[in-house]
Amino acid sequence: MRMIFRYLRPFVPRMSLGLTIKFIGSVMDLLLPWILSYMIDEVAPSGEMGRIALWGAAMVGAAVMAWVTNILANRMAAWVAQHTTEKIRHDLFEKISGLSCGQVDTYGIPSLEARLTTDTYNVHQMLGMMQRIGIRAPILLIGGILITLTLDPVLTLVLVCTLPFIGILVYSVSKKGVPMYTELQRSVDGMVRTVRETISGIRVIKALSKVDYERERFAGVNEGVSEKETRAGTTMALTNPLMNLFLNVGLTAVIIVGAFRVNAGLTQPGKIIAFLSYFTIILNAMMAMTRIFVSFSRSSASGDRIAEILSAPKDLAVEPAEREDSPYHVEFEKVTFSYNKTDANVEDISFRLKRGETLGIIGATGCGKSTLINLLMRLYDCDSGRIAIDGRPVSSLPEEELHTKFGVVFQNDALFADTLRENIDFGRGLSEAEIEKAAKCAQAMEFISGLPEGFGHMLTSKGTNLSGGQKQRVLVARALAGTPEILVLDDSSSALDYKTDAALRKGLREEYAGITTVIIAQRVSSILHADHILVLDEGRELGYGTHEELLESCEVYREIATSQMGEGRKD
Template sequence: MKTIISYIKPELKRMIWGLSIKFVGTIMDLCIPWILAYMIDNIISKRDIKQIYLWGLLMVVCATIGVFANVYANRNAAAVGRDVTCNLRYDLYKKINTLSSSQIDYFTVPSLISRLTTDTNNIHRTICIMQRLGVRAPILLIGGIMITLTLDPVLTFILILIMPFIAFFISFISKRGVSLYMSLQKSIDSLVRVIRENITGVKVIKAFSKADYERERFYRVNKDVSEKDTTASMVMSLNQPIVNILFNLGLVLVVVVGAYRVEKGAIQVGVIVAFLSYFTIILTAMKSVTKLFIMYFKAEASAIRVSEILEVEKDLDIEDVDMGKTNLKNSCKSEYHIQFKNVAFSYNKKSDAIKNISFEIKTGDSLGIIGPIGSGKSTIILLLMGFYKIDEGEILINGVNIDDMNKAELRNMFGVVFQNDYLFSKSIYENIDLGRNLPDEEIKKAAISAQAMDFIDQSEYGFQKIISQKGNNLSGGQKQRVLLARAFAGNPEILLLDDASSALDFKTDMRLRESILENYKATTKIIIDSRINSIKKCSKIMVLDGGQIVGYGDHEELLKSCPMYFEINEIQNGDL
């Protein structure tokens, strides 16, 4: 909660001003029943029309001031809530972008989406309602009790007598609020995950006729959310009926005792009328207080979840520039451009994804990586780019450990195509440039090198053709060529291609390899592929199996020394 409060502090002046206006409006509302009681007991009995009009006008003035003051205060509260939540959501989004891959794996993407949307919305609603009711309800409650004391202490004592019972039940019921709403938010995380999977994989679901199965899976998680929401709402909603019962019992006692005191001449009829009005005001205020409790506990659960993200320590310095890190431009030169020295890494810290990985690549050379699924091929480039911290060993670029480098500068060295890469719903040009403001010549050169100009020229919009989200209006080969053009653009120092040509036909793939060799001779290249023909011309080839190197050398050497490589080659070239 301290983190969330830090976002509210800059808005304190506006909040105090709005709350002051709200205070004035609430006082005006409290004055109306008192004026009515005074008129009944002291003005109407005199039958003085001028006095009746005068005090009636005073009631109208109080009501008008109350209305305008409350409307203005509510608008101010909405503006404060909007600005606080806008800043909070922006910083939360910014922090999510700086989380390391391991931290994202820990929190999970559906949970991050839920925290960025549902949780911030809960906080927004609470900030707004706290300003609208957080001042008005207590003032009506306390002010109503204080005014009734001036009317008749005996009747007020009945009101005060039931307050401890109300406070006890509210406190008792609300204790479970945070835990219930925390559990609810976790279920919402699961719901978001299932929805994302269903929307993303809708073609697969339809292809395998699994719509009924997915509906059942969604029904289960949706039912879980519904049941937990119902449980939390039922528990918290017990506050209001209990308050109503206790207050209505008090109201009956007020009427009975008040009638008895009127009969004895201790009070006048106007006092009873005013007291009943104040009783209604106090009852409404108590209902508002119980609503505030429900909103507060719901927001507290959300605030805890949001604070977890905002307060998490940086695992990797994604964008800090002046952190005493090595400047890559001034780093020492080494015989090798890239070095892995006995590198070991585990995602779950139980079983190694890779272990004892050692290799060297000189500037301009290329390394091909091949191996079965799950052998750790993609892990190597993720570690090289610093997305995860290695458990053992060293990774060096130009003789400098990547842990000593600024990660923003480190990643500017790379042009990369990941195995499951992403295209944005922007133009082809914008997807290749990706906000780097590259010259048009470089964009075109990259597209030519990626063999993408044939389908770009065929479109009437050329580079300005809009790609739908995830590239759904492009074929698999066209997607990969746009992604390759993005990697080539900017003349990267190191090129990482992870299964980047799997959707290309053999002829296009061959032209692509020739283009890379011709246009990026000075670029160090790491190419992961399942086809030997795509990596056979690499300077060195590394064969992985079970996270370990089982073969290392050029194509001819591996055919003689590595049985696995020889077998793959025989199968793919049709000799078996």
């Protein structure tokens, strides 16, 4: 929580003003019972209507001032909480955006989403409550006790005797409550993950008639969250009835002792009435502090989760290294990598590409093809070996400089709810000519020109109003539009027919001949004319060479080519 409170520093002047106004309003609330007591015991018995009217007007003035100051202070508190949370959410989003893929894998996307939404909401609630009630309640509590001491010290001592029991209660409940809320937020992460999986796979779920199964799975996760929330809420809810019990026992004792003292002439009825009013104020203040305590317990767990992300160390730091003279644009030298740091996902991979050359990568699903792309773009660091671009290790290139070299179509890439033009431009400020050239090469102009709005056609989220082939062509156009140094196509033609795939490859050779291209494919026809072809199996290199060379030297490649294209067929 310490890191979260740092965000309040720019708002200290405004908070100080708001707290001062809140203090004035609280003092006005405390004055009302005292004025009432004075009127009953001193003013009313005198029968002077002028004094009665004067003190009555004083009560009205105090009430109005308390009302106005509290509203003003609450508005200022809401403003501070809103802008503080906005800043926290902005920095948290920026930090999440800068996390390495390894860190995202560690935290999990559902957890990051929950921290950005639920956890920041909990912090927002706490910040507002601390300013609205966190100042008012202690003032009313302490002020009420001090004023009652001036009215009748004996009755005040009866009330104060209940406070140690309340203190023990708050300490005991908080010791159990905070860990429960931490565990609850972890369960919320799991529920978000389940919802994401269900929504993402809704078509498959319906196609396989697994709606009931998914409903039961979600019900189990939801029940787990509900149980943890009930357990935490029940634990924290103990404070309200027990505090009411202690305070009402104290109130009963005050009334009994007060009655004896009035009967003995040791105090006056007005003081007893005022004392009961102050007791109500003190009771409400204690209940308010209980709400603060519950909110703080919940937000404390959320604040720690937010701080964990904000304080996460910078991963994949730039490592200074000298540039080597090299005739190659892209180099892999004995690269080995493992996601879990136990079993190697790719092992001892080496290849070199000159500028403008094309590398095709083929192999079974899960053999490490996409992993090589992740390493080339330094989304992960290799465990051993060397990866270089123009003789410079990728670890020595700043992230922004490195990634601007690439145009990428990932295996499961995304389109956004925006126009076709904006999806291709992707905020890069490209010219209309660049966008049209890329769309033409990607064979996307064929269907874009047939749309009434053309490039202004609005896509739905994830491009669900396009076919699979249309989406892939738009994604290829996006990758080409910035004229990158290195083009990466990760299984980006799987939804294209052979004719369109061939036209795409022809367009790349003619329009973007100077770009170094890496093509991951399941079809031999997509990489048939590549300058180099890398055959992978379980993360290891089985063959490397041209199509003709691999037909002669690599049995696995020859089997794939024969099964897809027929024996002896070249195109």
